[in-house]
Amino acid sequence: MSIRVVIAEDQSMVLGALAALLEIEHDVSVVGQAHNGKEALQLTLQHKPDLLLTDIEMPEMSGLEVTAELKRQGVPSRVIILTTFARSGYLRRAMEAGAAGYLLKDSPAAALADAIRRVHSGLRVIDPELAAEAWTEADPLSDRERQVLRQAADGATSAEIASSLHLSEGTVRNYLSEAMSKLGASNRVEAARIARIKGWL
Numbered sequence: 001m002s003i004r005v006v007i008a009e010d011q012s013m014v015l016g017a018l019a020a021l022l023e024i025e026h027d028v029s030v031v032g033q034a035h036n037g038k039e040a041l042q043l044t045l046q047h048k049p050d051l052l053l054t055d056i057e058m059p060e061m062s063g064l065e066v067t068a069e070l071k072r073q074g075v076p077s078r079v080i081i082l083t084t085f086a087r088s089g090y091l092r093r094a095m096e097a098g099a100a101g102y103l104l105k106d107s108p109a110a111a112l113a114d115a116i117r118r119v120h121s122g123l124r125v126i127d128p129e130l131a132a133e134a135w136t137e138a139d140p141l142s143d144r145e146r147q148v149l150r151q152a153a154d155g156a157t158s159a160e161i162a163s164s165l166h167l168s169e170g171t172v173r174n175y176l177s178e179a180m181s182k183l184g185a186s187n188r189v190e191a192a193r194i195a196r197i198k199g200w201l
Contacts (some may be wrong), residue, residue: 002029003120006047006077008040008054008063009033014105018053018082025113037061041069049077050120056083056090064090064097071098078119082112089139089199091126101125139200140182148175150201153192 005028009015015033022028032043038060044052052070054063061069067079080101081094091102100119103112104127115125141149144165151161158176162169176188185191195201 002027003051003116004029004031004047004049005051005053005116006030006032006034006040006043006049008035008037008043008052008058008066009082010035010055010058021109022053022113022116025116028113028116035059037063037066041066044070044075044077045073048075051116052077052079053082053116054079056081056085056094064093064099067094067099068097080115080119080125082107085199087197087199091199092139093199095126103127139198141179141195141200145175145179145182146195146201148172149179149188149192149195152176152188153196153201 005022007015007018007030009018012035015035019030019033022030031047031049034040034043036059040052040054040058041061052066054066056063063081067081070077070079078100079098080103081099082103082105083090084105094102101115101124103115103125107127118125147165148161151164156164158169158172162172165172176191180186180188180191183191183194185194192201
């Protein structure tokens with residue numbers, strides 16, 4: 001019985017390569033390929049795969065947001081995050097969102113196939129280099145502060161952020177101020193840079 005997998009990756013060449021690599025495995029079957037987070041969520045809800053293999057940073061929804069939404073809806077598909085980001089903050093958030101695995105894209109192909117089998121069998125698989133440092137520094141940002149800061153980092157004004165998140169401009173400014181204070185930053189750009197380096201954004 002094949003392990004049914006949906007792959008989510010916004011870079012087409014990487015997506016194609018991952019699918020080709022996994023199709024070589026005798027016990028893995030790729031049942032869907034998504035180019036953004038919303039598509040990943042839809043395909044997972046549609047196909048109910050054994051496993052979703054997803055990048056973190058994608059258009060529409062991040063891999064972490066997809067993971068959290070699947071958990072919220074009680075979808076049994078297990079999730080492995082496959083990313084270039086060797087940041088302990090991302091790993092911590094992935095585990096809190098419900099991911100069962102976290103691997104770096106420079107892992108050998110054999111390690112990925114092995115991780116898929118182990119996660120499918122009920123185990124957790126975490127890149128060993130990241131595992132040790134993952135719990136050393138807690139993420140100080142609230143979900144709302146993170147949302148506001150992420151949009152500010154993309155160049156959105158307070159008014160645009162307020163409209164997007166259905167908040168008042170004053171509330172947006174308060175969230176930004178709180179985030180800057182927590183991160184010891186002098187402005188929103190610096191706050192976003194610090195948060196991104198830590199893997200909190």
